[in-house]
Amino acid sequence: MAVHGPAMTDVARLAGVSHQTVSRVLNGHPNVREQTRLRVRAAIAELGYRPNGAARALVTGRSQVIGVVAQNTTLYGPASLLAALEQTAAEEGFAVSVGSVRNLDHRSISAAVERHLSHRVAGIVVIAPVESAGEALERLPKDVPLVTVDGDPSRPVPLVTVDQVAGARAATQHLLDAGHRTVWHVSGPTDWFDSVGRIDGWRQALLSAGLEPPPPMPGDWSAASGYRCGQMLARMPEVTAVFTANDHLALGVLRALHEFGRQVPHEISVVGFDDVPEAAYFIPPLTTVRPDFDAVARASLQMLLSQIESGTGGALRQTIAPALVARESVAPPRR
Amino acid sequence: MAVHGPAMTDVARLAGVSHQTVSRVLNGHPNVREQTRLRVRAAIAELGYRPNGAARALVTGRSQVIGVVAQNTTLYGPASLLAALEQTAAEEGFAVSVGSVRNLDHRSISAAVERHLSHRVAGIVVIAPVESAGEALERLPKDVPLVTVDGDPSRPVPLVTVDQVAGARAATQHLLDAGHRTVWHVSGPTDWFDSVGRIDGWRQALLSAGLEPPPPMPGDWSAASGYRCGQMLARMPEVTAVFTANDHLALGVLRALHEFGRQVPHEISVVGFDDVPEAAYFIPPLTTVRPDFDAVARASLQMLLSQIESGTGGALRQTIAPALVARESVAPPRR
């Protein structure tokens, strides 16, 4: 159906040169006379010529596309990451192809990766926060540039990650500094590395203050599960401080506490994680930890590009430190 | 650098057939002997062969990729839409390439579309909620399959859209039915069609109840702007019911009302739009309008695919009706 646009030879004919010269102009090859370059550019503009990415990809063996594999791009974290990744990639002249997967199991991930590979993407970014994803990656062709985000720290794969441990430690310490005797934790799903890291950080902060960590309450990132945990926390008189693994969990906790008439922050302090834009408008405004998604995106892309260019697949690692954002949901405990 | 994987001829050699037969097996061509088909499949599996999308795209003139142009994929609506679109596309064997743009102006949109075109995408979905986007689309090559989502209803372009008017009318009517004398509105940015439609629906509901609409208060989708509007609403004793253009605005309003000691829903009822997963955990749980993003995604993709297959570019239109979700943020006014 489609009326195919002009090809390189058409431009060449109009400019009175060979198609190869056009190619050189397009790729910024140095040895082209200024006058020729201008003629070619004029011809390109006149015809509205657009280079054919498929042909280029065929001959070079690589397209200017980066594949991203992610689960649940509706969550704030992944969505932000994806958006930032796309922005950064666009600046480098790369398009981003998304392969979202329903489950982060072997088969789904492999299938998504396969799809990307058959399009000959230049590289792949896997937002792979769970254990099972790691295995799928190990059996990947070794020559495909790959970066994982928030993936398994124990695997020999290039990894960019938010420093979950440091963030959780800061959150917990912030509560301890306010005078709380201990801090409870509503965690994310325990097969997510993010969750594990945040649990670790929380535990570390308590231990180095000489405190015995209470059992963490497992949630699943959703406000709904936060609410369920909150209902239990509200019934426990000794609880004065809660650190939740993300802001949505915190929202659910806040709501449960409110229902039970437990005042935040006067009776119970709450700290979240992620700093979703709405966190400042929770009741009360939520103290939380803000990961720098832009920085993560930039770091991953840079790591990926350096692999693409160099052809080496070194197992680098980069960690982005998050920042605590203090708001009104934390106060000293009532005595 | 990359060790190129096996090509079709390698498979053919191993299976003892010509590469064309392999191609036929791959494309499900009927006239292949069962026995041959099996031999070829075995060879494909043995070599781990993966068809080269670029080569296919080159010769057919179309890749199995759909380009999506969207702004701010961090917002809940666009993010959900994108995720749903990707899911649906994957089921049809298409990959989705995102081109997010910072601003929805001419130049940005055109640039994103250009990028997609040079990759020879099979079709383009534009999530183009603002006026300026429409213009950019008119000058697009006519032979590119195109669908707009939440775009300009007055342009002759295939369009899938949530029925903003009906949703807003339902929300407003719900408040009137509860006994409120009038309903105030915190709108989205007025250059978004979504906002305009929601304002329209709200106004229609009031007018057909014989009421004079109060001036709408302009917000920008964010909780922050909802908060600012809420601070004004809280000071106006006659306000008993507010319909906000999305849930985040509602959150800001709820927070402002809470700060001023105005009880929701006893003094003021609030209704939002979008039904973000957290809305059920606001304080109080938010009555809102739920657009069916999956349905929108399915409809858009179907529309796009039919254009791709038929080659015709008809200007269809499809409207998805949203549903009211009643929760606790609405009550009859105090008398």
Place this chain on the structure above:
DNA sequence: AGCGTCTCTGTTAACGCTAACAAAAATTGG
């Protein structure tokens, strides 16, 4: 002038696939 050395441009051959046609093999009907 003659010759090597740059700079610039052109020619040719892939890249891996599908489409169109050609040939071979299998099937059918008489």
Place this chain on the structure above:
DNA sequence: CCAATTTTTGTTAGCGTTAACAGAGACGCT
């Protein structure tokens, strides 16, 4: 069993680009 048909397979020619090499001028040096 042979011709006519149908099914199955093979051959060839691109698709639009880049890479590799080759050629043509321009320039500087002996």
